Amino acid sequence: MPNIASSRKRVRTTAKRxxxxxxxxxxxxxxxRKVEEAISKGDKAAALAALKAAEPExxxxxxxxxxxxxxxxxxVSRLTKRVAKLQK
Numbered sequence: 310m311p312n313i314a315s316s317r318k319r320v321r322t323t324a325k326r327x328x329x330x331x332x333x334x335x336x337x338x339x340x341x342r343k344v345e346e347a348i349s350k351g352d353k354a355a356a357l358a359a360l361k362a363a364e365p366e367x368x369x370x371x372x373x374x375x376x377x378x379x380x381x382x383x384x385v386s387r388l389t390k391r392v393a394k395l396q397k
Contacts (some may be wrong), residue, residue: 330375337370344388348395356392363388 311317340363347356364385371381 330373333370333373333375337367337375340366341384341388344392348391351395353392353396356395360388360392 311320340359344356344359344363347359367376367381367385370376371378376384
């Protein structure tokens with residue numbers, strides 16, 4: 310445990326930020342999981358609805374710094390491609 314006041318504050322701040330970031334990552338993963346479950350069931354309407362909900366959530370994760378910009382774009386792109394393949 311640090312003795313310097315600023316270091317103590319840093320420890321507290323880091324713990325708070327870690328909790329927030331973990332929660333955001335979990336939320337993004339949940340939205341992605343819903344899309345993947347709909348795809349695996351073969352439910353086109355549910356997959357589209359889940360994708361429509363997941364895309365802004367993934368991009369929110371990018372804007373909050375939880376995901377890298379390219380990672381977010383890649384995830385959205387791959388999910389979109391899989392949903393489109395489902396529609397054919």
